[in-house]
Amino acid sequence: MAGERIAHLQSKIWSGSLPLEIRLAASDCRTYDESDPYLVQYPRLSYLAFLLPRLHTFFAPWLINPEVPSYEAWLSFEDVPLKWHYPTGLLYDLYSGAEPINFDGRQEREAVVLSHSTVATMGGAVSTPWRLTLHYTEFPSGQLIPLDADDKTMRDTFTNAMKEADFVRNGTARTAMSLSKEDSDKLWQAVRSHDRALFNEINTKLLYPPGLGLRHVPLKVYLPTSASQTTSETIPEEGKTTGHLRVVQALVPLQTSTRQPQTLGTALNSTLPTIFPSRRNPLLAQPVLHGAAVPMTANLWELNRAAAYTDGFLHLAVVMLG
Template sequence: MPAPSSRLADLQRKIWNGSIPLEVRLAASDCRTYDESEPYLVQPPRLSYLAFLLPQLHAFFKPSLIDPQVQPHEAWLSFEGVPLKWHYPFGLLYDLFSGAEPVDFDKQRNEDPATSQATVETASGTTPLPWRLTAHFTEYPGDQLIQLDADGRALLDSYINAVKEADFIRNGNARTVMSLSKGDSDNLWRAVQTYDLNLFNSVNSKLLNPPGMELRHVPLKIYLPTSASQTASETITEEAKQAGHIRVVQSLVPLHLPSRQPQTLGTALNSILPSIFPSRRNPLLAQPVLHGVVVPLGAHLNDLGRTASYLDGFLHVAVVMLG
């Protein structure tokens, strides 16, 4: 049964308000002082992108840089030596690399109140907050990251291409996004830059409700760490075993099953990754994580796609192995 629209709107607002505190330190190789510089503390939204932080980081660390002439777009961020892909949403990066235990509300309901409250208070998991990242301004890892540019075109192009891909998956073509007026297209990107929910919804609602059309599929990307790929009995190359390797799995996922029953996250994962999700109802070997929370396998994909997608229109689901 579809969730009421008011409940879905409330869920979207909660997801939109999600954020993660960061502590960013300057890489020693870029610091002109013997002692490390002061850290930059910030709490960006989960749905946004780390690339938007680069101008502030550059301004903050400029007095400490060996080369103060370096430009903001030349910066990059890493976690424990792993370069972080700037075109991935920030919350997805945290779910993939921080090692924090995702929040499991079903598990909390089965705990006694005292234990449950302790779980809520430590919902950030095993990794203490703030999440500690390192800012670099030299030695750009061009073999792992696409270079940004001073005008921000690379970030804009990456985002727009993802939005077009999501629209193509939903409808079988990209006519809906391509038919947006210039004003709507500009407002969509402005909403992402300024993080404006009302402005975002004014455009996104047109993508989710194309006139005279019924959505066919849900844009879904599944992120498998090396351990999950090994569980799937796949051959892992030496290159794939490098730190931070994540395999991305995509498949066309209809909104309804052949029986016309609603597609759930469990039925979709069982179809795409049966060795990791052998059950459609219970997470036996792994859990699907979205926005830092374990998603019930019975959740309807249509509801998730309309309320829990990232700003590019995709459900970016991280797989966390159990045991």
């Protein structure tokens, strides 16, 4: 995949967004009728926590306690609390139940992954709003990390994930740890403001550190509970349960044991062979990234360069077939 192709795909992914319809929970609303909904087209790569100040301003007239700080709010979908440190697009792919976009062979050759925002231009149906609920009480402390007024929790969580991805790539987090304060601030500003150019200015330093050779591709796979229960013997020790999901992470080298470039299919087959028994075809489950079913033949490192989330990881949702 040439540099221009990677840049093109990254541009498509950064343009991806989701229509959200957010309503105030009845237990926090002071009127008998529902409050007006907050409607927004929101970037897939961004985080829902960044919306809280705007949501608080909008819903203030309906709040039973308008003095409650905006950072004490939390969002849910069908009674499932949504984790702040998961990107919005990943949360949508995991919980919305929406069918992933599938491409025919020609489109697969032209584009490895595309976002929901491009579907309309390709003749696909426009997705309906994802309906979420905003809460200010009964915080699910066992499932969510409390936020703070200064965004320190969100920034620290993102920074830790970015350092983890750096360690996976190079066997050391030295590059991430040695970022100057100016570069660290720029990276966080780019994530908050969804600024691709500013992000790439700093991210390039992380992807291509001088004097370090790439070792592994940062990859996390999210399995629905039913899938993880049926494949418990094949899941690495790194896997951990979170809510109704199991997160599987393994060290995936750039090449296979036969020194061939690692593809998504070979990586999934080696990590989860029961769910992905074939290296080329999704027989039992489909890997989904940014709302699209990803070809198993995609080069994994090129996929990471083009389609990783801002923390450096490929976050793959798994949709069981049949």
